[in-house]
Amino acid sequence: MAIVLGDNRYGKAGVRLVRVDRGEAWHRITDLTVDVALSGELTAVHLSGDNAHVLPTDTQKNTVYAFAADGVGEVEEFGLRLARHFVATQPAIGRAVVTLAEYEWDRIEGADGPAPHSFSRSGRYTRTARVVHDAAAGTEVVSGLRGLTVLNTTDSEFVGYAVDRYTTLPETKDRILATDIDARWRHRGTDGDWAASFAAVRRALLAAFAGTYSRSLQQTLYAMGRQVLAERDELVEVRLSLPNRHHYLVDLAPFGRDNPNAVFLAGDRPYGLVEGTVRRDDAPAALVEL
Numbered sequence: 001m002a003i004v005l006g007d008n009r010y011g012k013a014g015v016r017l018v019r020v021d022r023g024e025a026w027h028r029i030t031d032l033t034v035d036v037a038l039s040g041e042l043t044a045v046h047l048s049g050d051n052a053h054v055l056p057t058d059t060q061k062n063t064v065y066a067f068a069a070d071g072v073g074e075v076e077e078f079g080l081r082l083a084r085h086f087v088a089t090q091p092a093i094g095r096a097v098v099t100l101a102e103y104e105w106d107r108i109e110g111a112d113g114p115a116p117h118s119f120s121r122s123g124r125y126t127r128t129a130r131v132v133h134d135a136a137a138g139t140e141v142v143s144g145l146r147g148l149t150v151l152n153t154t155d156s157e158f159v160g161y162a163v164d165r166y167t168t169l170p171e172t173k174d175r176i177l178a179t180d181i182d183a184r185w186r187h188r189g190t191d192g193d194w195a196a197s198f199a200a201v202r203r204a205l206l207a208a209f210a211g212t213y214s215r216s217l218q219q220t221l222y223a224m225g226r227q228v229l230a231e232r233d234e235l236v237e238v239r240l241s242l243p244n245r246h247h248y249l250v251d252l253a254p255f256g257r258d259n260p261n262a263v264f265l266a267g268d269r270p271y272g273l274v275e276g277t278v279r280r281d282d283a284p285a286a287l288v289e290l
């Protein structure tokens with residue numbers, strides 16, 4: 001029996017970057033967290049401590065800030081620039097994975113209208129991207145969002161499920177359906193209008209959530225993924241991770257009050273977790289699973 005080094009990668013995680021674009025009067029901010037992960041000919045560093053192939057993670061962090069000096073643009077674009085740079089300039093590095101999260105800021109509405117240089121952090125959702133650039137296998141861009149919390153007050157039921165001796169859940173024909181959307185979608189190519197694509201996918205996810213009469217969160221998941229692919233030719237695959245944010249009808253009978261689907265306890269934990277991928281059947285193989 002031999003002991004060998006398996007899959008490995010290394011890089012700087014959690015690089016926090018805020019870029020200010022200063023127009024004459026109006027400022028704009030871009031707020032990102034960037035993770036870089038490199039892999040390639042890295043056996044020697046692990047086995048004998050030879051660092052010749054190791055571009056320090058500190059240098060990777062510096063590169064993120066240096067590249068931001070030329071502007072950030074869309075997260076996908078920034079990720080592509082960085083990933084290509086590491087592979088092109090480091091002969092030992094065959095693959096770079098750059099993962100980005102962008103936090104949204106809203107302009108503050110001042111007494112005299114929109115404030116030119118004041119912002120409040122929006123908690124609505126986080127936009128994400130992951131770029132894989134591999135010297136041999138090519139380039140792959142995955143966009144996404146997480147933390148987009150949505151709720152339907154009706155048009156959701158859950159009946160007819162499998163029952164065993166541990167089942168206590170009552171069937172319901174009318175319940176609240178709520179979730180925090182965590183979605184990633186893989187692009188066919190490596191160029192395009194990233195901003196327009198993102199906005200359209202977000203709209204499609206929301207429209208499908210709102211417009212689907214739901215017999216389960218699983219069915220809603222598929223409807224959401226399907227709508228995104230039906231509307232967006234540039235995409236080949238959608239992955240959704242949907243926590244079921246249970247809302248429990250409170251029993252008000254002890255207080256002599258009925259509760260016609262009005263008062264709920266918003267559960268925290270445990271929560272159902274429904275995850276799935278919806279893809280075109282001719283989608284090219286992914287470099288890295290969604």
Ligand SMILES: O=c1[nH]c(=O)c2[nH]c(=O)[nH]c2[nH]1
Pocket residue numbers: 158169215216217218244272
């Ligand atoms: O939409 C649902 N899917 C489930 O699998 C499930 N399980 C459960 O207890 N409630 C629900 N709701």
